[in-house]
Amino acid sequence: MNQSLSRRNFCTLTGSGLVAIALNTACRRTWANLPNVGRITARPRNPGASTTNSNTSSNSVAPGKPISLGLDRERDAILYLPKSANAPMPLLMFLHGATQSADDMAWYLEKAPDEAGVAILAPNSRDTTWDAITDSFGPDVEFLNRALERVFEMVDVDPARLAIGGFSDGATYAIALGLINGDLFKRVLACSPGFLIDGVTQGKPSFFISHGTQDNILPIDRCGRQVAKDLQSRGYEVTFREFQGRHEIPGDVMREGLRWVAKP
Numbered sequence: 458m459n460q461s462l463s464r465r466n467f468c469t470l471t472g473s474g475l476v477a478i479a480l481n482t483a484c485r486r487t488w489a490n491l492p493n494v495g496r497i498t499a500r501p502r503n504p505g506a507s508t509t510n511s512n513t514s515s516n517s518v519a520p521g522k523p524i525s526l527g528l529d530r531e532r533d534a535i536l537y538l539p540k541s542a543n544a545p546m547p548l549l550m551f552l553h554g555a556t557q558s559a560d561d562m563a564w565y566l567e568k569a570p571d572e573a574g575v576a577i578l579a580p581n582s583r584d585t586t587w588d589a590i591t592d593s594f595g596p597d598v599e600f601l602n603r604a605l606e607r608v609f610e611m612v613d614v615d616p617a618r619l620a621i622g623g624f625s626d627g628a629t630y631a632i633a634l635g636l637i638n639g640d641l642f643k644r645v646l647a648c649s650p651g652f653l654i655d656g657v658t659q660g661k662p663s664f665f666i667s668h669g670t671q672d673n674i675l676p677i678d679r680c681g682r683q684v685a686k687d688l689q690s691r692g693y694e695v696t697f698r699e700f701q702g703r704h705e706i707p708g709d710v711m712r713e714g715l716r717w718v719a720k721p
Contacts, residue, residue, distance in 0.1 A: 464635065475612065495594040495637040495656050499605035501545075501614040520609055521571065523563060526607050532582035534604040535559045537566075538612065541574040547719045548608065548620035550578040551648060552627030555586035565624065565706050566715075573715035576612060580604045587630035589654050598634070620718045622646030624706055625675065628666075631683065635662045646714045648706045650684050651675045663694040665717045667710045668703035 519542040559579035593675040621642045623631040628650035635645035639660025668681025685697040
């Protein structure tokens, strides 16, 4: 067995340990519909605007090399600019699964960001999974807001192609934040989500959802298909991509999803 297959099996087993528990209790979580719950206030600067801090300008970020943002010593966020980056560029904030890390997301993505020309922001959750999966929105939203503010200081981001996404628990959380912050995130890329977390919605984002037909952790009928159906019933545009596989992100699906994020 080769090393990459062993790593994929590890990610498959650990990527949604906590959301599998949630699946046993409910397919949808609902928190108090308070206007500011889950809201992100960071906003992109005007495309082409210069930054006031030369140390964090886009010129200091080397394309093709991931850098840590320096927001937390132990659980930081990673920024990756594609080698083919052209400003203003599309940006995907990509969230890991339960017990995983930002480094795991970089492994899933491989060369896809370079091929699609999409910048990637991969943050770490404050705990083993994202706060609203097991509790309510709080520290993770605050950290994601800080990470976005830092990135917006560093690079020119195209507001029309600003997306949030994730895998497993990260996909569930990305859908929730995408619905609550649809005026910020125009697109949501959700790979093997578990369920919906309801909140006060803003804007009208579009969704790209992928799910494996043999997913043994988050079954496609109860999870991906149901999530897509619920979003469509609410009037959202949904692209649903099924694939022959388990709890994973195949390379071709990842590339298709990033092309979808990058399209004008």
